[in-house]
Amino acid sequence: MKPIVQIHVNPTTTQYGSTVNITCDATGIPTPNIDLLFKNGTLPTNTKVNGHIITIRNFTISNNGYYQCTAKNIAGTDTKTINIHGPGVKSKIVKIDIIPPDYQIGDNVNITCIATGYPKPEIHFLVMTTHVLPLNENVIGNAIVINKFTLDNVKRYKCMASNTFGRDERQFQLHDPRVKPSIVKVMIQPQIYQFGDTVNVTCIATGNPKPNVYYMVMTRFGTPPNDKRQGSSIIISNFTSVNIGAYICSASNSLGSDQKTFQLQSLQSKPSIVMISIQPMLFYFGDTVNVTCKATGNPRPNITYMVMTSFGTPSNDKVNGNSIIISNFTSENIGMYGCAASNTLGSDRRTFKVQPSQAKLPSNISIEINPTPVTYGSTINITCHASGEPDPNIDFQFKIKSNIPKNIISQGHTVIIANFSVANNGDYRCMASNLAGNASKLARVEGPKIPPTIIEVLISPKTVHYNTTVTAQCITIGYPKPSIQLAFKGSVPANTVVGQDGITIHNFARSNNGVYRCEATNVLGTTTKIFEIHGS
Structure with missing residues (x-):
């Protein structure tokens, strides 16, 4: 079945500043695909499309226009268009935009009359004196385009914006951009100079058209050979007595000229x-x-x-x-x-x-741990501060040894421990050293205590044979580190050697078959695991 489109607008009367929902409903078999389009151009930024609904928040004049809904399936296509607009708004000119603002004779100049209102205002221009636009001026839309500005374009203009709800007018003047030259400053750098220095003299002048700047040298030696002209500047390399004297800076354009006299001198x-x-x-x-x-x-x-x-x-x-x-x-x-x-x-x-400074032994060593309290899995910063002359070099030792765990990074006076774990618990020594000697301070860094847990008992080899060597290792976690005791029927057989976390049975015999007990203990308690070893 061919699609049939219906468009619903809520609320039915649109007001500026309100939220407006445009819903496109379509029936048809199979279910048609729906496309929504703002026929006046791209959707404004305050408009959001969600499925077959357009939501316009804070409705403005820019949202006025035609909205189109198209439904399509294999049976055909149906399109509906609706004109949605708020109440009419009187024309108002908000800005006269002249580009470039500092135009000169011969420039291309664009004058745009920017107006608001609904319906969109029509823009007209009028020359206040002759009522006729000069030949090099063309009106394009709401703008006057001037091709190569001349004195004929120096006039007073009027922009008029009108729609069915009213009109607005604004006058503006295009001025003669020409300005007679004026020397505003003679800049000498450096301000205090000596024989042998390089001296830059720059004559700064205003005017339109841009003035040409030139210099006249009035020293008793004429123009010195070390005077080089560069744009509106004189560059004097290796200033000598021949450069001492009066100079004239002259700036000129088609409207006139300006001059300024200045003196170069160097006092011995x-x-x-x-x-x-x-x-x-x-x-x-x-x-x-x-x-x-x-x-x-x-x-x-x-x-x-x-x-x-x-x-x-x-x-x-x-x-x-x-x-x-x-x-x-x-x-x-x-x-x-x-x-x-x-x-x-x-x-x-x-x-x-x-003479050198007096070296002072490092002192006032302080260690800052952040954050506190320390928690496992977090990033811990340990920062060491020390005073001394010269400033001490800072180094760290972990558990009073030089070995540093892999998750520790040393960065200046700070040790950064990423993903703090039980392995990072312990003593950290800050070592401060300079020419006068060494000093250190110890800090204890540890997370919360953890009761002992026996994870597993590893028996090697897995298949036990008589007259072989067998090991049983009790794998535990906990902090402080648990002490391990392993026993067989309450005692340790003669052919069994007890290690730190397990036992080694040499020349395994039938008498070693049976039930063993692993016991892990720290300050938070004791846990036990029973396991069996049998030979074959």
């Missing part, structure tokens, strides 16, 4: 040592130490060092530019040093002492 000065930098500030024997003498002056001062230690100049002192680099600091490097800075105007000197 006698050297002055402003800082002795020793890095790191705290250092110890074996460290690499950098000593830098920082001085001002123009021309740039030359830096020299004098070593006044009792050993003379150590072999591990290397001068690198304005610095001494001391690798693998030793007692030979301890003592007084001198720094001298000199140029053509004079010199300056400074003496300083280089």
Whole structure:
């Protein structure tokens, strides 16, 4: 039987902000497949399709339109369409969008009039002065497209939006984008420069069209050979006396020009040592130490060092530019040093002492266990903190041994135990060490106690023969670890050796046939398992 479609809307009168359900019912044999479609385009984001029902939450103007239901089976197809909309809404212009906002002469400019309302408003544009759009302007939908903006497009416009419930208007102005150049800043970097420096001079100007920037050199030497032009900048490499003088920056476009004069000068000065930098500030024997003498002056001062230690100049002192680099600091490097800075105007000197910091034994060791209490199966973090000079290195020992279980990861000052188990119970020692020595602290980490349980008794070999060696091992769990006792008729035969968790019977005899008892005990109690061994 060919499908027959019926569409039901609930509620029957649609209001904006309400929830609307559109149900598509179809009969037919065999049961038809149902497809739902919003004919105005893709379904809005507030719309959800569940089977043959469309649910629209917070109904808006964007949900107005035609909804189509199609049912299909082998007998045929049936389609129904319904127009669902809320009450009419008066046209309202919400925005005039001009792209690009900083347009220039020759640019393509799009002006879009964005309006709301239902039915969808019709958009019209009007030029306020001539009432006629310039030749390079085309109206496409709700937008004016201007092909290569000219001064003819500098006008006042009106956008009009209208539907059956009313109209709205908004005026806007397209301005002349041209601006006469203006030099807003001459930037000199670095601000304080000396002979030998590289100096960047940048002339920053505004204007539309974008101004061309050029320079005039008014020094007594003319244009120096180390002045290089790069865009709106001059790059002066190895600044010398020939670069001193006045410069003019000029910015121009089709509307005019602007100029600004600036001065480049470098004041000569006698050297002055402003800082002795020793890095790191705290250092110890074996460290690499950098000593830098920082001085001002123009021309740039030359830096020299004098070593006044009792050993003379150590072999591990290397001068690198304005610095001494001391690798693998030793007692030979301890003592007084001198720094001298000199140029053509004079010199300056400074003496300083280089000596290592006093090492202090690690102390104040604390161990933090997180989380507490400890539970089996959880991840446990054990963190060790210690103070000392220099900062101590931290290491851990598990059960006062070097062996670490596989589920333990060492990460800096922290040990991370994943899936904590009975095997991880025990003592953890934090070892803190530095140049002054070692110190340690012990912490007990354990989960809850577990009463003993005998899991099984392993007899090897499984088939026991007389005059062979037979072992019986009692497999248990529990914490603390259970102690094991095995007995045969209350005693231990002479040919039987008792081990930690089982027995070994040498030269198994008929007298060893019978019932044995395994007993496991810890602080929470005792459990017993009876088993038999028989030879053949």
